[in-house]
Amino acid sequence: MGLKIYSTLTRKKEEFTPLEPGKVKMYVCGPTVYAKAHVGHGMSALVFDVIRRYLEYRGYQVNHVQNFTDVDDKIILRAAQEKVDPFELGERYIHEFQDHLQRLNVLPATIYPRATREMPQITEMITELVQKGYAYQVDGDVYFRVRRDPEYGKLSGRKPDEMESGARIDVDPRKEDPLDFAVWKSARPGEPFWDSPWGKGRPGWHIECSAMNLHHLGEQIDIHGGGNDLIFPHHENEIAQTESLTGKPFARYWVHHGMLQLSGEKMSKSLGNLVSIEDFLAGHSGDALRFMVLNSGYRNPLTFTDEVIAQAERGLDRLRSGLRPALPGAKGAPHESLKALGEQAEAARTGFVESMDDDFNSAGALGNLFELVRAINQVRDAGATAAELDEAQKLLSELTGVFGLRLEQEAAGEHPASAFIDLCIDLRAELRKQKLWALSDQVRDRLAQLGVILEDSKEGTTWRWS
C-alpha cells in the first residue's frame, strides 16, 4: 500500500509516483503581498507544510517552491494610497509573512521566488509563446490565445464554448476573444515597469508562476498546490501556458485545499472579514491553528469559530497529557498492561501511516494519536515507570512531530523558578498535613494565578505550567 493523492485534474485519488524516485518537486502558490496575511493564508501554508512533512517522513526529498506575487495591480494601488514604493510595500509584507510562517512552525520552503526577480525568465517565456502563436501582441499588451489550446478547461471542467455566454462585463475590444488573458501588461505612467520586446510593462499574474516553475523545477513537476479558489482561472491558465510551450503534462498531481470559513463565509480580502495571523497569534498558539487544520480534511472547508479554536486548545492539552512523566513513586505496571501498550503503539503507528497515505487524511491519523494517548495514560495510571512509558511516548512525540506540532511546555524541572515552586509545594504539604485547608488552597490558587498548576496524588504533588 502506498501513498494516494487526490488530484483535481482527474477528480480521483491517484497512486503517488514521483517523476524521479525518492524526490518530489512541489510548487505552491503563495500570496500576493499587498496586505497583512490572514488566517486563511496560514491555513494554506499549514496544509502544505503537513503534506511536505509527511512526504519527508515517508523518505522523499522534497524540493518545495513557494512564490510571492510581489508586483500586481493591487500592490500598485495600495502603494499609491499609502504613498510608498510598491517594492518596499511588498518587501514589508513578505518579511512579515515569513515571520508568521516561522511562528506557525512552517518549515521554510526550499526557495521563495518572486515575480520581480524572474523577469528574464518571464519575458523569455512570453517571447516563445508569441513565436509559437500561442500569444499575440496588441499595442504594449500581450494576450494568451485561449482558443489555440484545445485542452483549455481540463482542470476546472469548463469548456470555452460554454463560458462565453454569461460572463465578462467589460470585454477589451482589442482582444481576439473575450477568454484571452493577459500575460504582459503595458505600464501606465507612474507604474513600475520592466523593459520588454513589447515595451515597458509588467507580467500578468499567471505567467509568473509558469515561468518560475520552469526555471526552478523544470518542465514537469509532481505536485502543484494552492487554494481551490485558484483552480480557475489561475491554475487553468498556468497549465495552458506551460503545456502549450512544453507539450508535456505540467503537474502530475493538482492539490487544492478548501477555504477557511468564518461564520459561514469564506474569509477574503474583498469581503473584508479578515482575521489576521497576527491577531490570531496574539491570543493563541500556532499549534492551535495547526490542530484545526489537522482535525479536518484539507479539501473541505475549515470551520473557524471561537468555539472551534477553544476545542483545538483543549485537544492540544489532551495530546500533551500523553507526554507527562510517570507518577511519582511509580513501581512498574503489570506485564499485561505493558504488553497492551506495546500493541497499541504499534497499531497507532500503522493507523497513522494508513490514514496519511490515504490522501493525507490527517483527521483520521489524529484519531490514532488520541488512542495512543489514552493507552499511555492508562498504563501510567497503572503505575508504569518512566522507562516503561518511554517507547510509546517517543512514538507520540515522533508522530506529533510529523504533524509539525510542538506541544511546547516547559519541562517542570528545568525552569529557574522550579526550586521556589518546589519550596511552595513542600510548605503546602506541611499545611495539608496539619489540615489547614484554607491556607493550602490559597497557595494553590496563588500559584495558579502565576501559571503553575498543582496536582495532588497519593504519592505527592506534581506541577506543570498552565
Added chain:
RNA sequence: GGCGACGUGGCCAAGUGGGAAGGCAAGGGUCUGCAAAACCCUGAUCACGGGUUCAAAUCCCGUCGUCGCCUCCA
C-alpha cells in the same frame, strides 16, 4: 444562470456497500480534605423522499439547505 463541493450525536470531525473512529462539551462514577488531572461508564434511525442491492451514511434519481468558482483572492 453555468460549473463544482458539501450536509454524520450539543460543537468539530473520520469513515464512501456488510461492526457509525477520534476530539471538545455534558452527565454519572473511581481517586481526592476539596480541586485539578488521569481513568471507567453514558448518547447518532448518518438533511429529507424515492430507487438499486441479500446488505447503503456509503451507489443512482429527486427535493431542501449551506458553501465555493465563473471578477482580484490561500
